[in-house]
Amino acid sequence: MALKEFYKGKRVFLTYPTSFLGAWTAYSLKYLGAEVFGFASKAAVSPNLFDLTNLGNEISMTYGDFRDLQSLKQAVEFSQADIFIHLGESRSLNDAKAFAHDCFSESVLSTINIMELLRETATVRSMVVVSSDKVYKVKNNEPFLESDPVASGDILPTARLCSEMIALSYRHSFFNPEKYNKHKIAIATARLEAGIGGGEFGEGSLIADAVKAFSSNAQLELRNPQSQRPWIHVADQAAGILLLAAHLYGRGPKAASTYNLGSNLYKSVGETMNEFAQVWQAPLSELPLDMSPSLHGRLNSELAKKDFNWQPQLDLQQTLKDITRWYKAHQAGMPVSAQMNNTLEKIFAFSDSALY
Numbered sequence: 001m002a003l004k005e006f007y008k009g010k011r012v013f014l015t016y017p018t019s020f021l022g023a024w025t026a027y028s029l030k031y032l033g034a035e036v037f038g039f040a041s042k043a044a045v046s047p048n049l050f051d052l053t054n055l056g057n058e059i060s061m062t063y064g065d066f067r068d069l070q071s072l073k074q075a076v077e078f079s080q081a082d083i084f085i086h087l088g089e090s091r092s093l094n095d096a097k098a099f100a101h102d103c104f105s106e107s108v109l110s111t112i113n114i115m116e117l118l119r120e121t122a123t124v125r126s127m128v129v130v131s132s133d134k135v136y137k138v139k140n141n142e143p144f145l146e147s148d149p150v151a152s153g154d155i156l157p158t159a160r161l162c163s164e165m166i167a168l169s170y171r172h173s174f175f176n177p178e179k180y181n182k183h184k185i186a187i188a189t190a191r192l193e194a195g196i197g198g199g200e201f202g203e204g205s206l207i208a209d210a211v212k213a214f215s216s217n218a219q220l221e222l223r224n225p226q227s228q229r230p231w232i233h234v235a236d237q238a239a240g241i242l243l244l245a246a247h248l249y250g251r252g253p254k255a256a257s258t259y260n261l262g263s264n265l266y267k268s269v270g271e272t273m274n275e276f277a278q279v280w281q282a283p284l285s286e287l288p289l290d291m292s293p294s295l296h297g298r299l300n301s302e303l304a305k306k307d308f309n310w311q312p313q314l315d316l317q318q319t320l321k322d323i324t325r326w327y328k329a330h331q332a333g334m335p336v337s338a339q340m341n342n343t344l345e346k347i348f349a350f351s352d353s354a355l356y
Contacts, residue, residue: 003032003243003246003348004033004348006032006249006250007032007033007034007242007246008032008033009033009034010033010034010035010082011034011035011037011080011082011083011123012029012034012037012081012082012084012085013037013038013083013084014029014036014038014059014085014087015039015040015066015087015088016040016087016088016089017036017040017050017055017059017061017087018038018042018043018050019040019043019087020048020049020195020197020199020200020202021087021130021192021195021234021237021238022040022087023049023050023055023199024049024197024199024234024237024238024340025087025238025242026050026055026058026059027049027053027340027344028235028238028239028242028344029242030055030058030059031340031341031348032242032348036059037059037061037081038055038060038061038062039061039063039066039072039076041063044095044202045202045203047201048199048201049198049199049200049201052199052330052336053199053336053337053340060078062074062075066109066110067106069116072117076114076117076121080123081121081123082123082125082249083124083125083126084118084124084128085128085130085241085242085245086127086130087130088107088110088111088129088130088131088160088163089103089106089107089156089159089160089163094203094204103156103159104155104158104162107159107160108163108166110163111129111162111167115166115170115174118170118175119174121185124185125185125248125252126185126186126245127167127185127186127187127188127248128187128189128190128241128244128245129163129164129187129188130160130189130241131161131164131189131191132157132160132191132192133260133262134153134156134157134160135150135158135160135161135164136148136149136151137150138151141298142298143262144260144298144299144300145260145300146191146256146300146303164189167187168187168189168257168258171257175187177253178253180252184252186248186249186251186252186253187248187257188244188256188257188258188259189257189259190240190244190259190260190261191258191262191299192240192261192262193230193232193263193299195232195233195236196234196319196323197233197234197235197319197343198322198323198325198343199326199330200234207323209221210273210277210280211280211323211327214276214277214280215331220273220277222269222270222273224269225268225269226269227268228267228268229266229268229269230262230265230266230298230299231263231266232262232312233312233314233322233343233347235314235340235343235347236312236313236314236347237261239313239348240261241261243308243309244259244304244310246308247307247308255307256303259301259303259304259307260299260300260301260304261299261310262298263312264301264311265312265315267316275316275320276323279317279321279324280324313346313347313349314343314346314347322339325339326340
């Protein structure tokens with residue numbers, strides 16, 4: 001069964017569709033023919049992808065606080081969802097530190113409230129809870145496996161880890177795979193890196209900063225150009241989440257509890273921004289090379305490839321070209337939907353193979 005065939009007419013409850021990842025996920029669901037029900041507060045930045053794609057009118061949207069159980073309950077009951085996708089806290093790393101109490105409060109209570117409501121639903125068959133690549137305990141430069149130890153760190157990834165552990169605890173206690181025939185709900189968590197793509201406007205975003213500099217012929221300031229990091233298009237991440245949800249729906253308890261959905265490309269910030277400048281056709285001065293390199297954790301995503309045939313479809317050059325086309329279309333006052341549809345057409349081309 002192709003992914004479009006699977007999602008056509010499916011009712012999907014999506015948290016945080018107002019975030020960058022959330023907007024791409026919601027748009028992907030609409031592209032695949034799903035009926036989407038969103039729940040979140042208003043977008044934190046303006047402009048933002050959610051508003052630019054008119055998703056507020058394209059999906060059934062409820063604006064609210066996840067800590068308000070009654071409001072969340074009404075939205076979940078109204079949706080009669082088949083699939084539940086919880087994208088998790090949408091703050092930036094710096095914002096999470098500035099509002100640590102709110103970050104932990106929302107992350108923990110949102111997941112607890114969602115899991116409690118899941119115990120009452122008669123329709124949901126599949127649930128994915130999204131977590132962070134930064135939940136792993138620091139080790140050597142070998143890629144992280146799902147079985148590697150996790151540990152606390154900065155505020156945001158630790159809040160994500162709390163959310164993930166709560167979901168897995170409920171999975172063990174109330175939605176145990178051994179009792180699947182009784183509850184009929186399959187749950188998994190997905191660990192993601194920071195994706196890039198068109199429509200990112202958040203403060204401190206490397207892509208947003210680069211676009212601003214390139215558009216005004218200004219010099220792009222990089223804090224550490226030798227920093228090695230993974231690069232993945234956010235739409236590839238959205239596709240991974242949706243494939244996992246479909247996999248859970250079809251295979252139930254045969255699915256693992258946690259999956260890495262990581263990039264297969266690792267490159268320095270300086271090299272990548274030089275490539276981005278060339279694609280944009282913008283000048284970029286020679287970057288300093290006297291800073292010591294820093295390394296970000298790598299994710300080994302072989303389990304996702306083996307279990308449900310997911311791997312990133314766009315390489316770095318394709319991703320940077322796609323981002324350039326998106327922002328130049330936006331700057332020209334053109335609708336961005338055509339560019340996004342073109343991106344999704346490339347990414348979902350692989351899903352014509354059987355899902356399960």
